[in-house]
Every structure is written in structure tokens, then in C-alpha cells.
Amino acid sequence: MARNIETRLPLMTEVTGITHSNSAKPRLRFAPSPTGYLHVGGARTALFNWLYARHFGGTLILRIEDTDFERSTDEMVDGILQGLAWLGIDWDEGPFFQSKRMDLYKAAGERLLASGHGYYCFCAKEELEQRRAVAQAEGRTPKYDGTCRRLSREEREKRRTEGAAGAIRFAVPETGVTAFQDAVFGRVEFANTELEDFVLLRSDGVPTYHLSVVTDDIEMKMTHILRGADHISNTPKQVLLYEALGAALPVFAHVPLILGADKTRLSKRHGATSVMAYRDEGIVPEAFRNFLALLGWTPKDSSKEVLSDRELVQQFGLDGISHSNAVFDRPKLDWFNTEYIRAYPAERLIPLIEEEWKKAGVTPLQREPGWLARTVDLLKTRARNLKDFADAFRAFFSDDFEADPAAVTKFLSEASIREILVELGSRYATSIEEFSEQGTEKILRDLAAENGVKAGALINGARVALTGQAVAPSLFAVMMALGKDRVVGRLKRC
């Protein structure tokens, strides 16, 4: 079975049998391109690499693939770093920037040229595009037709000395197949005729993706290439490159893609695709990480789903990676979020909540020590999102809040109830009894009996008066959280 490749069997290619030994500690990398923020798919790839490296005590390298100067920006680099930090993913070496390693790729390209694996191509870009269009129209596979591959040595020399700018292409074998053993998909094979003579170095000397990736992966001694399944079709070209460069093949492991609810590739119209957007939406990082880890991977013991980073690291392995794409299920993420918020100690939650207050313009009350943590602990069991602390629970932390009109209509519309609540406020103010859960409850129930109304009606009304919400913890716990003065004040305003 292709799934149990954990033991790193010898990798096979048609042409070479060289592999890395399986004794060394693994070296992995996350290699984002800073042409966009850190998106969900990239984050999961990063997470899997991190999990794998940590599981085996290996090394994780961060490499920024910024050879596309047009589209790469420093802001995106910062954004990616920020996203990784939020997820708690750290690395051991780097970040390395490919833009600072251009000489390496150029040398590799020239080495390939010298060894006969590459050749100069003088075809103009427009010309190529046109040929491609024609091929497309005629229903042929639009791959490079090899015009310059057939050029005689003399012709090539002539063009070079004339100063023609040329790209260097890789000469793909015209027959045979290129195959690799994928740690998740098993053996994957491509006919060489399906592969085109891809460009190694552009005419301006800038390397193309395949060259820079393989050069770096060799130079950085990567043992495992763990990346999105969208790279499966790129892999044979890269395998060819390893072979031409005389390097051992790493273990390839491709991870299925993450789709939106409509099963199409995750994109902006599915909502947030940037991981930082989830922070902004009130998701706790551990929840997001846990959710992401289980998208396309299942631990051996699949019965437990809420897993700490330690458990994740402990259990992670390539054999649990799924073969099929996974749909990003937002309700499940929200469930993880409530689980984590509930489990977080107040101290851990408070800084995150403070961020939400800042965003919502809430200035929290200054009260006695311990109050904040106690109140957060009281509320966190019914929170589904960090934002709840800034909206639904706002009245616990600030006197500046507005009552939910629906709640008022439901529980506070009767004038008689409001009058009794004002009276309740007075009784709390003048009572000599201790302001405790039992004491406040007794006073309320007595007052309800005196007035011939149900205690529940008073309780529900009081809840709205005190919190502005129809939904809150037990009323008397709410009173304790608010304190006598606030309870009295808010009741009297009824």
C-alpha cells in the first residue's frame, strides 16, 4: 500500500536509484512566494512541514521564493511571517531569500548548459505565445516545439556572438518516462513526451521556479519536499533536474488541496483566505491550527480531535495524509474555537480579549484585582468567538453598552415588571444582608412573591436590565460579577 511509506523505502526513478539515506534527521522547508498573504493552503503546508520536522527532531527552513520581482513585495514577506507567528510555527534556518541567491541558480543553469542538459533558446516570447495559441486551436498540446533544440552548434554560436538574448531550456528526454515515489500518493509516472523543454534561466538571467527550487533544495540538503498536490505535475521536471545535477532525490510528499464549500478551489469569494483574517474574525490561533491540522490528515487514533500542539507533533506522520481534497468547513472551525476558548485559562484569554476591545472601541472598567479573570472565566463557557467579549458580553466590562432591543421587548416590555425591578434595586441598596448569590436570590424571590409575579419573569427582566442581553449566565452569578453598586444602579434605571 502506498500509504505506508513512512519507512522511506528506496526511491525509484527510471534513470537513477540514488536516494538519501534514511538515517539522518529530516530537513524540510516551507517556501512561500511573497506575491500574496499567507493563505489557508499555504498555512497548512507550513504546518505539516513544521509538524513533521518537530516530530522527527529535524530542521525546518524558511525560504522566501521571491524570484518574481514584479509581484513580490516586502509587505507580503512581513505578512507571511506574521501569519506563521500567529499560528505558532517557528523555523530553524532562514528566512533565506532567493533574490539574494541568484548567482547560485545562474551557475546551476550554466552547469546544465555545459553538461548538455540545457540549450539556448532564442525564440521570442510573442512567437512562443502565438505558436501556443495555434497549437491550442488545433487541439494539440501546447508545448514548446523544440525549434532551438534542433539548432546546430554553429547556428547557436553564431546567434550568441551576434548578441542574441536567449533563455536556457532544459532538454527533456524524448522517450521514456519519469517517475517518482510519492510518500502519500505512491508511484506517479509521466511520459517524457508530456513534458516540455521548460525554461531554466530566462533571457535576462533570472531563474525560473523549477531551477531555483531544485538548486536550493539540493544546496540546502532537503530530505523531504512536503507541499501542495498542485505541484505533482511539476515534480517530474524537478526529478529530471535532480538527475541532471547529479543529486539524490528527496522524499516527495504531496498534500491534497483545500477547497471551498462549493468544492472549487478556495478563493476570496469563499470568504477569508488569509490566515490573519481569521485572527481578525476572533478565532484563537490554537483552534485554527488544530482545525488546519485535521484538514487532510488524520491521526492514527482518529477518535480524538481536540489536540494540543504537543499531541499533534507526537502523532503526525505522512501515512495519515489523505488522498483527496478537503473542504474548508467553517462551522467546524467555529466549534474548535469554542472548545479552545472554553479551555483557555483567563490569563491567556485576556490579552486576546483586550485586542477585541481595542477594535470595538470598548474601554474596560478598572476594578479590583482578580475581577477581570473571574468575569472572563464566568463568560468563556458560552463564548463561541473572541468577539463575543466585545459585543454580547460588553456590559460586563463597561458601563457603556446598549440593550438589545429584542431582549427588551421579550423580557422588559411590561411596566409593572420594570417597577418591581426598580424596587429590587432599592432593596439591594438598603439590605444589610451580604451581597451574595444566595442573598440576592432570596431578596428577588421574596419580592416576586410579594407582588404575585413569577420569579422567572423578574429574573429574565433583571438579566436584560443588567446585561442588555437575553442571553447571559445565571442571573445571580451575573450580579456577583457586576458588583452591588452596578446592580443597584442598572436596576434603578429601569
Added chain:
RNA sequence: GGCGCUAUCGUCUAGGGGUUAGGACGUGAGAUUCUCAUUCUUAAAACACGGGUUCGAUUCCCGUUAGCGCUACCA
């Protein structure tokens, strides 16, 4: 179009030649409660289709269909 990958409840998945096909999220119902959430009980919900192989296929093989990916001097 070509090539590649994939196919178990709505979603994430477990399983695997003979199972009442299991779990989780979500959904419905009920119980509890001062509201809501929680909690508890419970219900509905799946092996894409067609051929083989086999005593027996959801499981193995082939095909079909569908989805996704790749198909650049982007990464």
C-alpha cells in the same frame, strides 16, 4: 483538449473481501435550566455508476462519470 490525482453521511473522516459501515462537526427531537450556551438522551444521514475477479464486493482490477490540479521566459 492532453496529462496527472481523487471518489464512504451535507462536511472532515475511520474502516476494509463476509461489519447493525464507526466517530466528529452541522441538522432534527426530547430532558434539564431563570434566558442562552453547556450537559444528557435520541433521530435522520454515506460506500458515484457500470462491468469484471470471487462462494461473497463498499473494499481488488478495468471502464464511465464527476471534481480538482498542471498544461508560462508565474511560483
